[in-house]
Amino acid sequence: MKLWGGRFSKDSDPLMEDFHSSIFFDQRLYQEDIRGSIAHASMLGRQGIIQEKEAEAIIRGLEGILEDISLGKVEFSLGAEDIHMNVEAILTERIGDVAKKLHTGRSRNDQVATDLKLYALKEGAALQELLEELIEALSSLGEEHLETIMPGYTHLQKAQPITLGHHLLAYGEMFRRDWGRVADACRRADVMPLGSGALAGTTFPLDREYAASLLGFREITRNSLDGVSDRDYVVELLSAMSLIMVHLSRLSEEIILWSSDEFRFISLDDAYSTGSSIMPQKKNPDVAELVRGKSGRVFGHLMGSLTMLKGLPLAYNKDMQEDKEAFFDALDTVKKSLLIYPPMLLTMKVNREVMARGAAGGFTNATDAADYLAKKGLPFREAHEVIGKMVAHALEQGKALEEFTLAEFQAFSPLFQEDIYEAISLLTCVNGRKVPGGPATDRVLEHVRELKNWLKEARDGRNRR
Numbered sequence: 001m002k003l004w005g006g007r008f009s010k011d012s013d014p015l016m017e018d019f020h021s022s023i024f025f026d027q028r029l030y031q032e033d034i035r036g037s038i039a040h041a042s043m044l045g046r047q048g049i050i051q052e053k054e055a056e057a058i059i060r061g062l063e064g065i066l067e068d069i070s071l072g073k074v075e076f077s078l079g080a081e082d083i084h085m086n087v088e089a090i091l092t093e094r095i096g097d098v099a100k101k102l103h104t105g106r107s108r109n110d111q112v113a114t115d116l117k118l119y120a121l122k123e124g125a126a127l128q129e130l131l132e133e134l135i136e137a138l139s140s141l142g143e144e145h146l147e148t149i150m151p152g153y154t155h156l157q158k159a160q161p162i163t164l165g166h167h168l169l170a171y172g173e174m175f176r177r178d179w180g181r182v183a184d185a186c187r188r189a190d191v192m193p194l195g196s197g198a199l200a201g202t203t204f205p206l207d208r209e210y211a212a213s214l215l216g217f218r219e220i221t222r223n224s225l226d227g228v229s230d231r232d233y234v235v236e237l238l239s240a241m242s243l244i245m246v247h248l249s250r251l252s253e254e255i256i257l258w259s260s261d262e263f264r265f266i267s268l269d270d271a272y273s274t275g276s277s278i279m280p281q282k283k284n285p286d287v288a289e290l291v292r293g294k295s296g297r298v299f300g301h302l303m304g305s306l307t308m309l310k311g312l313p314l315a316y317n318k319d320m321q322e323d324k325e326a327f328f329d330a331l332d333t334v335k336k337s338l339l340i341y342p343p344m345l346l347t348m349k350v351n352r353e354v355m356a357r358g359a360a361g362g363f364t365n366a367t368d369a370a371d372y373l374a375k376k377g378l379p380f381r382e383a384h385e386v387i388g389k390m391v392a393h394a395l396e397q398g399k400a401l402e403e404f405t406l407a408e409f410q411a412f413s414p415l416f417q418e419d420i421y422e423a424i425s426l427l428t429c430v431n432g433r434k435v436p437g438g439p440a441t442d443r444v445l446e447h448v449r450e451l452k453n454w455l456k457e458a459r460d461g462r463n464r465r
């Protein structure tokens, strides 16, 4: 007999049961579902809507179920559809008729909305924690590589010399913004829908504020229709997760390039690489490739959820059951990706000489040569022209700018003096860029320190549930 079976005279087709049941995936919400029910039952008892001792019996029963589910002792039933009705059915089996009072003044619509929000808040905090680990790894690598010179690129063409520390801290900033986006989404999600009923609240005198305080919500929803039909927080978190994957995927692309034989900037640790079944020499950067590949499914879940929601009339519609698989899969994917990244980065070997040699080629000091002339009074546009001609000449001769003799320099401009060699050395090019945000060692060190302080505050301030 279904919990809603009263008005039905016929059983569901087994195909129907299989099609609409969500217990296979929403059993993940069991802790939130039971916590929500315990809060609801205590509130009902406190308000005298059910007797205190009935509430106590229900709560004890629910606590037992919580424990048994976590011990793997409970088998769910497809016929009971979803986690909400499974828990209620088990409770009824265990404590008898008093269990039937639990659902007073409540609907599965506000129940599932509450469960999913509690879950989203918990998982949001887990995402933040994983982002913190990654930011920590990036900032310690940043500090280690303050002086590891490498070529910076635009258009994947060598552009100007930077350091590996400066490069990695760019990702530190991306992941810090991601952390903030998750925090924002969670702050907006921290509003309890329980008490919205099916769509129009209830005639029972619920104390919603009390239930919210038991569940740790900051406030309660202000409109019951919105309370049951809002899934903005799912979309917001999917969007934040999509950007996390964009950032991880861009970093992955660099890891893949840098570990290729063409670059040889890094070599990944054996523990995070795989071989080929046919080519004995191969060592493949699978982690980075998989992360890059998995970004697609997270973007897909974002688009899928937006599309699922866009045509729904108020309030609850069963379409919304589709929010969960998308959200859960995205969370699994993003969390696993975030988890494996720090150890992979921290164990990679950096080939400093190859990186520095890479920075020495490709005229990465050409801008500095032009800046040199500009600082001696030549308008920058003209300086650019002079150095452009020198680069063309150098290409013909197969040499670098710093290999010109002073006489050769002066043939292009009388402004060149002996100090040109110092001005275009890679170290000067990097350390001369002292502008805030630039690659100069001192600047990057400041950034590392600031990021580490931020990290400490972020960890202390994170919403813990």
Ligand code: ARG
Binding pocket: 022, 026, 082, 108, 109, 112, 316, 318, 320, 321, 322
């Ligand atoms: N399993 C449903 C979901 O995930 C729970 C809410 C069902 N409500 C209903 N009226 N059928 O959305």
